[in-house]
Amino acid sequence: MCTDDVCEFTLVVRQARTMTYTGSDGKVNGIEILKNGSLQDKYSLSQGDMDGPIVPVEETITADGVQRNVILVNDQFPGPTLEVMEGAQVVLTVVNKLYREATSLHFHGMYMRGVPYMDGVPYVTQCPILPMHSFTYRFKAEPAGTHWYHSHTGSQKEDGLYGAFIVHKNGIPTTPSLPMFLQDWWHDDFNTIDVDSAFMEHRGPGRFYIPWQNRGFSFDGNELTALNFKSALINGRGRYNNNSAPLTRFEISSGETLRFRLIHAGAEYTFRVSIDAHSMTVVANDGHDVEPVQVQSILVFPGESYDFEVVGDPFNSGTYWIRAQTLWAGKGPDVEPEDRLQEVRAILAYDNAPTDEDPNSAMQTCTENSPCRVLNCPFPAFPAGSNMECIYVSDLNSTEEYSLSDESENEEYFFNFGYQIGSSVNGRKFATPKQPLIFKAPYDITPCEATCETDGCTCTYTAEIPLGKTIRFVLMNLGFGSGGHHVIHLHGYDFRVLAMGFPEYNETTGRWISENADINCGNDNKCGMPSSWNVARPNLNYNRPPTRDTVVIPSRGYTVIEFRSNNPGFWLFHCHQTTHMNEGMSMIIAEALDKLPALPYGFPTCGDFTGTEKPPGGGSGEATTDASKGQSSVTLVELEQIQLIIIIVVSAALSATIAVLAVVVYNGRVNKSKKEKLETPPAAPKSLEDTVIMED
Ligand SMILES: [Cu+2]
Structure with a gap:
């Protein structure tokens, strides 16, 4: 520290x-997992040496x-x-x-x-x-x-x-604490999955694409993800198909209070985390303290974090399973039951517990007299008879006060996250700018045209917010493009969670019946813009509402968040489920553009690889090789010649790709949800040098 x-x-x-394992001779060999869990050098096995070198687990x-x-x-x-x-x-x-x-x-x-x-x-x-x-x-x-x-x-x-x-x-x-990272895991690079996904603009062959009817659904009738579950890891370790790979082990002593920092770093699947024979006391969410709440499990979405404490029970000894299970309940929108346990485990081990045996502890049972409490339900309730009680994150209490500011000082914005035209916000799929926005005007972006309101489009969707106001975002998951829970992260901020709205549901099955009726999002059910409260605004909780930086929007419902604007910048605002974000469920919150801080002296510029020609469309991508820029914080790592050649080849390929993809930049105005707008690019393109403000 x-x-x-x-x-x-x-x-x-x-x-x-x-x-793989790099031996003392510098040779890299594969590793085989023996039945007893030890790791053996595959090469020695292939030589018939069944007692060959055992690879220490920490060296691979x-x-x-x-x-x-x-x-x-x-x-x-x-x-x-x-x-x-x-x-x-x-x-x-x-x-x-x-x-x-x-x-x-x-x-x-x-x-x-x-x-x-x-x-x-x-x-x-x-x-x-x-x-x-x-x-x-x-x-x-x-x-x-x-x-x-x-x-x-x-x-x-x-x-x-x-x-x-x-x-x-x-x-x-500081008290002892242990990070606990969750992650879903496939056996290809995730960018292979992206490239192969039917969701991306380039429309690959779709090896990883599962038709809607075959996807995994939770009991509430909501799609989990378009990717089949393969495997998962806790702190980088798991077991595929019940092999004997080593698992992560957390050590605890009797009477000790251990703080876990649970973070979902994965892509798609939500996990419900529990520990056999132990309760968890949640003390913080997304790093912000809450009044302690004792639960039996926590539902964690990608991008979220929860700090919880576990007390080492003086009557316990040995080892216990830590379990993380997906919300999988069946196949397709009708949730056809299928027996598929999607789970990853780690081990909670007391002093002197054997290191070579798996725990044989049983998962907690939830009974009518002693129901299990589950934090962060994205649905109203579990099915009747499951003896599981939901605590919503909006029920948590921060340890810090929050007060209602003068309502006339508030600015309220409605954003609908859904699949109206594929993953999008208010019917707009995000188009990445071609030069960093932080370099200021002229912006090299794909503006949102007026037709985006009705037809949907791909553009650099930006909402401007003023400085020094109370900003309220109504995050919706409504209309015909809803159907999965989203988990939304705002950069540069944390915010208070004031309310959550859920759909009508069947109390027996837990399945949704009709979407929440609090919001009027237009007659066409696309829920693009503009939206408004249908009747009066629902009750917003100002009694120490929880502070977060990432929050779930229930499918067919909404979440209301609020913050004070005090941070000029371009802040990405996006779903943290990877395939959603990469397909375009992302936008920019642009705050107080007249108060943006100047870039530091020598802040790196992007260049365009060619060094001489302007990119197609007359954009502002002049190469920046001007030595007068002075010291830059970018440095070239010393290279072997062969690496340099690889880079040049790859750069050339990238450059060609960019040239092909480059879109004519329109001079139209930027479409946004509020009255202000990004500066319109001037008719004559300026060079990039002019856009970087140098400090003396
Ligand atoms: Cu999402």
């Missing part, structure tokens, strides 16, 4: 293979026991846990040693106040960090709590590019 005022870190990002990345690519951070998966004190200045250099891909790092939950260009979103707040280049993030660690860092480029997070970022409160002694 760094307790200094300035904390410096270097994170080296590189690709590796799971289930086993994942779920199947060999595939993985991204390591400082040779670790998950990446190292970084711990700093609140208010510390963080200086963190990312060294990109991925041969084929650019990258960027987002610090999930950090405000980045005054430094919106450190938020890590490519083409919004910075240029991507090219292979063999590095970039240094500099920001203040605030707010305190459980946070995490992850790649915000492509789907690298899903392949391992993430880790915990813990900010400790000043003046409060």
Whole structure:
């Protein structure tokens, strides 16, 4: 843990293979898992040496026991846990040693106040960090709590590019805590799945695409994801098909209170986490303290975090299963029952428990007299007779007061997250800008035309908000494009959760019947814009509502959030379910554009690979090789010649792809939900140099 005022870190990002081992002779061999769980060098096995070298588990990345690519951070998966004190200045250099891909790092939950260009979103707040280049993030660690860092480029997070970022409160002694990362896991790189997905613009062959009728559904009649479940990991470990791969083990002593920092770093599947024979006391969500609530399990969506405490029972000994199960209940919208347990496990081990045996503990039973409490239901209730009681996140109480500001000072916005034209917000699929927005006008974006309101479209959807107001977002999941729960993350902020609305449902089965009727979102049932409250606004809870940075919108329902605008910048606002985000369920909250801080001297520009020609469409992508720019925080990592050749070839291919994809930039206005608008690009394109403000 760094307790200094300035904390410096270097994170080296590189690709590796799971289930391989580099011997003392430098040779890389595959690994076989023996029945007793030990790992043996495959080469020695192939030589008939059945007692050949046993590979220490800490010297390999086993994942779920199947060999595939993985991204390591400082040779670790998950990446190292970084711990700093609140208010510390963080200086963190990312060294990109991925041969084929650019990258960027987002610090999930950090405000980045005054430094919106450190938020890590490519083409919004910075240029991507090219292979063999590095970039240094500099920001203040605030707010305190459980946070995490992850790649915000492509789907690298899903392949391992993430880790915990813990900010400790000043003046409060730190107690032992353990990150617990959840992740769904496939046996291909996730970008292979993306490329192969029928959802993406390029429409691949759809190897991973499952028709609607065959997808996994939860009992409430909502689709989980279009991707078949394959496997899952807790802190980077799991077992595929009940093999004997090593699992993550958490040590606890009798009488000890252990704090877990549970974070869902995965892509698609929601997990319900429980520990056999132990209750969990939830003390924080998304890093923000709540009044303690004792539950038997927590539903965790991608991007969310929960801190919970477990007490080591003096009467317990040995080992217990920690279980994370998906919400799978059956196939298709009619939820045809199918017996498929989708689960990953870890181990809670008391002192002196045997290390070579699996627990034989049983899952908690929930009875009428002693029902199980489940935190974060995205549906109104579990089926009758399941003896499970829902606690919604909107029921949690923050430890900090919140008061209603003058209602006339409020600005209210309605955003519908759904599949009206595929994953989109208010009927708009997000088009990534071609130059980072943080470079300011002229913006190189795909403007939203007026027809987006009715027809839907792909564009750089942006809503501007003013500074110094109370901003209320009504997050909807309504209309014919609803049908799955979404989990929405706002960059640069945390917010209070004031209300959640659910659909009408069948109390016996728990299945939805009709969508929530509180909101009028137009006659066409597309729920694009504009929307309004149908009757009076529902009761909003101002009695210490919970503070979060990521929140679920129940399918066929809504969630109301509120925050005070105090952070000029371009903030990405998106669903954290990867296939949804990558298909376009994403938008920009642009705040106080006249008050954006100047970019630091020498802030890296993107360039266009060719160095001479302007890109098609007369955009603003001039190459920036001007030495007068002075010191840049990008540096070229020393290269072997062969690596350089690979990069040049890949760059050329990328450049060609970009040229093909480049869209004519319209001079039309940016379409948005409120009265203000982004500056209209001037008729004559300016060079990029003019858009970067240099500080003396
Ligand atoms: Cu979503």
